[in-house]
Amino acid sequence: xxxxxxxxxxxxxxxxxxxxxxxxxxxxxxxxxxxxxxxxxxxxxxxxxxxxxxxxxxxxxxxxxxxxxxxxxxxxxxxxxxxxxxxxxxxxxxxxxxxxxxxxxxxxxxxxxxxxxxxxxxxxxxxxxxxxxxxxxxxxxxxxxxxxxxxxxxxxxxxxxxxxxxxxxxxxxxxxxxxxxxxxxxxxxx
Amino acid sequence: xxxxxxxxxxxxxxxxxxxxxxxxxxxxxxxxxxxxxxxxxxxxxxxxxxxxxxxxxxxxxxxxxxxxxxxxxxxxxxxxxxxxxxxxxxxxxxxxxxxxxxxxxxxxxxxxxxxxxxxxxxxxxxxxxxxxxxxxxxxxxxxxxxxxxxxxxxxxxxxxxxxxxxxxxxxxxxxxxxxxxxxxxxxxxx
Amino acid sequence: xxxxxxxxxxxxxxxxxxxxxxxxxxxxxxxxxxxxxxxxxxxxxxxxxxxxxxxxxxxxxxxxxxxxxxxxxxxxxxxxxxxxxxxxxxxxxxxxxxxxxxxxxxxxxxxxxxxxxxxxxxxxxxxxxxxxxxxxxxxxxxxxxxxxxxxxxxxxxxxxxxxxxxxxxxxxxxxxxxxxxxxxxxxxxx
Amino acid sequence: xxxxxxxxxxxxxxxxxxxxxxxxxxxxxxxxxxxxxxxxxxxxxxxxxxxxxxxxxxxxxxxxxxxxxxxxxxxxxxxxxxxxxxxxxxxxxxxxxxxxxxxxxxxxxxxxxxxxxxxxxxxxxxxxxxxxxxxxxxxxxxxxxxxxxxxxxxxxxxxxxxxxxxxxxxxxxxxxxxxxxxxxxxxxxx
Numbered sequence: 001x002x003x004x005x006x007x008x009x010x011x012x013x014x015x016x017x018x019x020x021x022x023x024x025x026x027x028x029x030x031x032x033x034x035x036x037x038x039x040x041x042x043x044x045x046x047x048x049x050x051x052x053x054x055x056x057x058x059x060x061x062x063x064x065x066x067x068x069x070x071x072x073x074x075x076x077x078x079x080x081x082x083x084x085x086x087x088x089x090x091x092x093x094x095x096x097x098x099x100x101x102x103x104x105x106x107x108x109x110x111x112x113x114x115x116x117x118x119x120x121x122x123x124x125x126x127x128x129x130x131x132x133x134x135x136x137x138x139x140x141x142x143x144x145x146x147x148x149x150x151x152x153x154x155x156x157x158x159x160x161x162x163x164x165x166x167x168x169x170x171x172x173x174x175x176x177x178x179x180x181x182x183x184x185x186x187x188x189x190x
Numbered sequence: 191x192x193x194x195x196x197x198x199x200x201x202x203x204x205x206x207x208x209x210x211x212x213x214x215x216x217x218x219x220x221x222x223x224x225x226x227x228x229x230x231x232x233x234x235x236x237x238x239x240x241x242x243x244x245x246x247x248x249x250x251x252x253x254x255x256x257x258x259x260x261x262x263x264x265x266x267x268x269x270x271x272x273x274x275x276x277x278x279x280x281x282x283x284x285x286x287x288x289x290x291x292x293x294x295x296x297x298x299x300x301x302x303x304x305x306x307x308x309x310x311x312x313x314x315x316x317x318x319x320x321x322x323x324x325x326x327x328x329x330x331x332x333x334x335x336x337x338x339x340x341x342x343x344x345x346x347x348x349x350x351x352x353x354x355x356x357x358x359x360x361x362x363x364x365x366x367x368x369x370x371x372x373x374x375x376x377x378x379x380x
Numbered sequence: 381x382x383x384x385x386x387x388x389x390x391x392x393x394x395x396x397x398x399x400x401x402x403x404x405x406x407x408x409x410x411x412x413x414x415x416x417x418x419x420x421x422x423x424x425x426x427x428x429x430x431x432x433x434x435x436x437x438x439x440x441x442x443x444x445x446x447x448x449x450x451x452x453x454x455x456x457x458x459x460x461x462x463x464x465x466x467x468x469x470x471x472x473x474x475x476x477x478x479x480x481x482x483x484x485x486x487x488x489x490x491x492x493x494x495x496x497x498x499x500x501x502x503x504x505x506x507x508x509x510x511x512x513x514x515x516x517x518x519x520x521x522x523x524x525x526x527x528x529x530x531x532x533x534x535x536x537x538x539x540x541x542x543x544x545x546x547x548x549x550x551x552x553x554x555x556x557x558x559x560x561x562x563x564x565x566x567x568x569x570x
Numbered sequence: 571x572x573x574x575x576x577x578x579x580x581x582x583x584x585x586x587x588x589x590x591x592x593x594x595x596x597x598x599x600x601x602x603x604x605x606x607x608x609x610x611x612x613x614x615x616x617x618x619x620x621x622x623x624x625x626x627x628x629x630x631x632x633x634x635x636x637x638x639x640x641x642x643x644x645x646x647x648x649x650x651x652x653x654x655x656x657x658x659x660x661x662x663x664x665x666x667x668x669x670x671x672x673x674x675x676x677x678x679x680x681x682x683x684x685x686x687x688x689x690x691x692x693x694x695x696x697x698x699x700x701x702x703x704x705x706x707x708x709x710x711x712x713x714x715x716x717x718x719x720x721x722x723x724x725x726x727x728x729x730x731x732x733x734x735x736x737x738x739x740x741x742x743x744x745x746x747x748x749x750x751x752x753x754x755x756x757x758x759x760x
Binding site: 195196198199202203205206207210213214262265266269272273276277279280283284287288291292293294297 | 387388391392394395396398399400402403405407408411412413415416427430434437438441445559
Binding site: 385386388389392393395396397400403404452455456459462463466467469470473474477478481482483484487 | 577578581582584585586588589590592593595597598601602603605606617620624627628631635749
């Protein structure tokens with residue numbers, strides 16, 4: 001089965017996720033610059049989530065670029081990933097509107113944690129399921145970066161319980177780690 | 191006429207339906223974990239609807255994959271299906287926010303019932319209308335699974351009036367029945 | 381220049397327009413069937429608008445299907461059409477929530493009127509601008525149906541001022557007129 | 571790497587941005603024509619933003635049309651542009667709902683200013699990074715129009731602080747300047 005519609009559908013869902021987050025930025029009633037100040041944390045969490053959804057789109061783009069065909073299992077593994085990503089606007093709003101309180105920051109990390117596991121499952125589904133994706137399997141290798149991120153998200157949640165900014169710092173760190181799209185795939189399949 | 195734009199438009203509408211449902215998950219005011227508790231039923235109904243819309247997208251994907259061309263009637267049969275699917279976010283919110291009360295659960299079943307009828311009509315429109323889709327017609331056969339679902343949704347509505355959780359259990363059952371994409375089509379046209 | 385991205389962008393915008401209208405269907409607080417009664421007019425106006433946006437998508441689909449290339453003017457004529465279509469959710473909500481009061485029904489007709497003019501301008505832009513679309517120009521002919529609709533919308537607005545249901549009846553009539561996609565194009569270019 | 575998915579994703583995000591702005595047009599409670607009067611400024615700012623997002627889509631369309639392949643850096647430069655565009659609905663609502671008060675008009679100009687810088691960065695990323703885009707680099711030339719716009723936005727922000735309508739007039743002026751898609755690229759690569 002072709003992958004075109006899978007890509008189109010994923011692009012659509014991710015495009016909506018990345019865009020509806022901005023609806024959390026409620027238009028302020030004041031007309032002076034100070035009216036924007038309470039929006040600071042909301043904007044900050046929006047920026048981080050925009051980068052994260054962008055990272056997922058970039059990696060998803062690279063991943064499926066390297067794939068030749070998709071089976072039924074992949075459709076569900078992909079939907080599973082989209083499900084966790086679809087919860088990012090919710091935790092983004094919760095974290096931002098509560099000025100990075102402990103529990104919302106930990107909840108934000110939990111969604112990142114589940115998304116990273118869903119991504120790892122999608123990669124596995126693509127590599128295991130099909131012989132024609134052997135090139136991808138070799139290119140991905142042991143997927144150390146993906147596993148490291150999952151562990152770091154878990155650490156971020158734990159650190160958020162100590163102090164929310166510690167957890168937030170970890171999330172920024174992982175984002176920087178992924179900022180550059182997966183060169184492993186790019187290099188081997190270029 | 192080509193089917194590319196029909197697929198693209200359907201992908202767009204289904205992607206929006208599956209994503210705007212998350213807007214019903216209103217950001218809670220509290221910052222403790224208990225603040226999420228009232229969201230439990232909303233999240234539960236969101237998960238079920240996410241799976242259902244995912245099932246429809248998967249089956250729609252498989253169905254149109256097997257089709258070679260579409261006529262004017264198909265465009266309307268497809269829009270008719272999208273209409274009922276577009277009401278899923280509404281009944282999802284109604285059911286979740288009212289903690290699975292009797293009438294909302296029955297209303298949820300009604301939308302699933304109408305969507306399944308719309309899907310059957312779309313399949314008929316595709317198989318009857320065009321000679322080139324004979325392969326599809328043979329692959330679908332008597333479409334027992336589709337008809338069974340429609341009957342089960344009706345039973346679910348009736349059971350919901352006895353006790354809402356009975357209806358809800360039926361909806362989950364049908365979802366599990368459809369979880370695996372339509373292997374009949376996949377097998378014959380692979 | 382290719383028309384693929386113009387189609388993709390238009391599909392995206394129209395898919396969002398047709399779907400966000402459902403957000404006007406606010407989840408009711410009651411859990412009895414009567415709680416849905418106040419939603420009756422909103423649902424009725426939603427159905428009509430869903431059909432109208434569907435008609436525009438179908439005709440847009442047929443129109444661009446018959447086109448080989450698009451120039452800069454077409455991009456703007458297309459955006460102009462999308463602008464008026466984007467106001468349909470607004471007048472749909474206004475008309476439905478006010479139980480088909482005079483002014484909202486007339487305003488609804490005004491948006492349909494402007495959309496039909498925008499569609500005529502798009503058709504002209506496509507036929508005049510480019511030699512390669514001569515087949516389209518011949519197929520469209522004098523575009524009597526488009527002009528008739530524009531006149532009928534104007535009549536509908538006037539009749540709405542006498543009694544809103546008269547205007548509403550005219551809008552339904554025009555929708556029925558367009559229900560079948562443009563067979564003129566389909567026949568000649570099939 | 572292909573550019574198809576980059577175009578599809580950008581089309582999706584821009585389509586959502588241009589459409590969700592209409593959600594700021596809240597359905598009025600009154601049913602007389604005067605009930606629409608307070609919406610005047612909101613509608614005016616909506617029209618300007620619709621034109622601006624349309625301009626960006628048109629130019630983006632032309633720009634990527636002239637490109638053969640995209641690298642990792644382009645994905646991020648593109649996301650950076652989409653980020654600033656995604657804030658347009660927010661400043662549109664703020665400016666319109668406050669009847670073009672000084673600070674919101676200046677903030678609107680700031681988002682246009684940042685978007686124009688993001689667009690220049692995207693153009694640079696496309697021209698510098700890849701040898702195959704030499705045709706594009708030559709076609710763009712020194713990109714005087716892009717730089718002029720950036721300067722004019724800055725001037726508009728300053729003038730808005732003197733009187734908001736002066737700034738608004740500048741934004742309209744720049745929109746008119748860009749109304750016609752980039753003929754430089756169209757001419758050379760036609």
